[in-house]
Amino acid sequence: MNPASLIPVTLLTGFLGSGKTTVLNHLVCQPELADALVIINEFGDMPLDHMLVAHSTENLVMEMSSGCLCCTIRGDLVQTLRDIAWRFSRNGQRQFRRVLIETTGLADPAPIIHTLMTHPQVANRYRLDGIVTTVDLATGNSTLDHHPEAVRQAAIADCLLLTKADVADTDQHHTLLRRLDAINPAAPRHVLNHGEIAANKVLDLGLFSTEGKTPDVSQWLREEAYGADTHRHAATPDNQNGHNPERHAPGHEHHAHDHAHDVNRHDDHIRAFCFTVDEPIPEEILAAWLEVLLSFVGTNILRVKGILNIEGKNQPVVIHGVQHIFHPPATLPVWPDADRRSRLVFITRDVNRHAIEETFRAFRDVLPQVPKDMS
Numbered sequence: 001m002n003p004a005s006l007i008p009v010t011l012l013t014g015f016l017g018s019g020k021t022t023v024l025n026h027l028v029c030q031p032e033l034a035d036a037l038v039i040i041n042e043f044g045d046m047p048l049d050h051m052l053v054a055h056s057t058e059n060l061v062m063e064m065s066s067g068c069l070c071c072t073i074r075g076d077l078v079q080t081l082r083d084i085a086w087r088f089s090r091n092g093q094r095q096f097r098r099v100l101i102e103t104t105g106l107a108d109p110a111p112i113i114h115t116l117m118t119h120p121q122v123a124n125r126y127r128l129d130g131i132v133t134t135v136d137l138a139t140g141n142s143t144l145d146h147h148p149e150a151v152r153q154a155a156i157a158d159c160l161l162l163t164k165a166d167v168a169d170t171d172q173h174h175t176l177l178r179r180l181d182a183i184n185p186a187a188p189r190h191v192l193n194h195g196e197i198a199a200n201k202v203l204d205l206g207l208f209s210t211e212g213k214t215p216d217v218s219q220w221l222r223e224e225a226y227g228a229d230t231h232r233h234a235a236t237p238d239n240q241n242g243h244n245p246e247r248h249a250p251g252h253e254h255h256a257h258d259h260a261h262d263v264n265r266h267d268d269h270i271r272a273f274c275f276t277v278d279e280p281i282p283e284e285i286l287a288a289w290l291e292v293l294l295s296f297v298g299t300n301i302l303r304v305k306g307i308l309n310i311e312g313k314n315q316p317v318v319i320h321g322v323q324h325i326f327h328p329p330a331t332l333p334v335w336p337d338a339d340r341r342s343r344l345v346f347i348t349r350d351v352n353r354h355a356i357e358e359t360f361r362a363f364r365d366v367l368p369q370v371p372k373d374m375s
């Protein structure tokens with residue numbers, strides 16, 4: 001199936017009170033989202049968020065979940081996405097071209113992502129375009145200290161929105177940026193005031209676009225951000241009032257690992273790195289390695305993206321996984337540049353680069369010895 005023909009879904013996540021609805025309010029007023037279906041997923045008995053969304057169009061769906069958080073969210077979402085084309089069609093025409101889902105701040109977004117990527121009735125119509133995570137600059141440090149789900153929300157993001165710049169002090173701001181350097185070095189960051197963000201900054205974050213543009217692999221992979229001693233650039237303020245710490249502390253540099261590692265801090269368990277393989281990889285070695293890796297440590301592999309040089313193929317294959325679930329691999333028409341190495345970027349919990357390298361090496365060195373009919 002051509003991924004570009006699927007309806008893109010943007011997931012807006014972030015911890016409780018981190019500013020998701022405020023962001024959503026700004027987004028839905030912009031022309032880029034005029035034909036978006038907005039789904040708000042709330043948990044509990046008091047549906048409040050939708051009342052806060054100044055959404056004038058009829059394309060707003062309110063979901064209420066109660067019971068087991070992750071199971072009900074998944075079930076409700078499948079039903080909504082499956083039925084929605086009918087509910088929102090007129091004269092046989094679908095009324096929306098993209099979907100924006102605001103998740104409850106309590107939830108680990110992974111089950112929703114898995115549903116999008118794997119449920120047969122969903123995955124054949126929709127594709128995950130991007131995960132956008134709000135992080136509160138004023139309270140984010142303490143949230144990351146106390147809530148592992150907040151660390152996961154930040155780690156799996158394709159784009160980080162740093163909210164409430166007006167009430168955060170410079171120290172809080174810097175500390176949070178340093179922590180995000182380690183948790184998710186590659187996701188673009190935008191500093192927001194009262195949720196103001198241009199829609200084009202949070203849309204089309206995936207590799208494929210509905211307009212059929214050539215996939216921009218380097219923008220998507222951003223492997224350069226995963227160096228061992230990453231120096232992270234500053235977040236960009238998104239409006240004139242945006243609070244940019246670089247303006248307040250010129251010359252200040254923040255380093256990915258300049259704090260003492262503390263095993264009790266949730267984010268000190270998170271690793272972000274790029275793994276490269278120079279030679280083309282035999283397909284069966286790749287498949288066996290990934291299968292074993294994912295079955296043993298899949299839940300600790302929060303995010304993987306990669307461009308692969310598969311032995312015997314002229315075209316690159318891209319893979320994209322969230323925890324142990326992978327999108328079907330996609331073949332790109334051409335290599336984006338002269339670099340033919342396989343490159344995989346990982347964001348993991350308690351799995352380091354060494355473990356990834358060693359397991360790959362073990363498979364590469366051992367598997368070819370196994371006669372084909374035994375493997």
Ligand SMILES: Nc1nc2c(ncn2[C@@H]2O[C@H](COP(=O)(O)OP(=O)(O)OP(=O)(O)O)[C@@H](O)[C@H]2O)c(=O)[nH]1
Nearest residue numbers: 015016017018019020021022105164165193194195
């Ligand atoms: N000072 C300030 N307050 C903000 C900003 N952005 C959001 N808020 C306030 O923060 C509170 C929480 O914002 P919401 O947008 O409701 O956050 P949420 O993540 O949707 O919250 P939940 O749905 O409860 O998880 C609201 O009172 C907002 O007005 C900001 O940039 N500055």
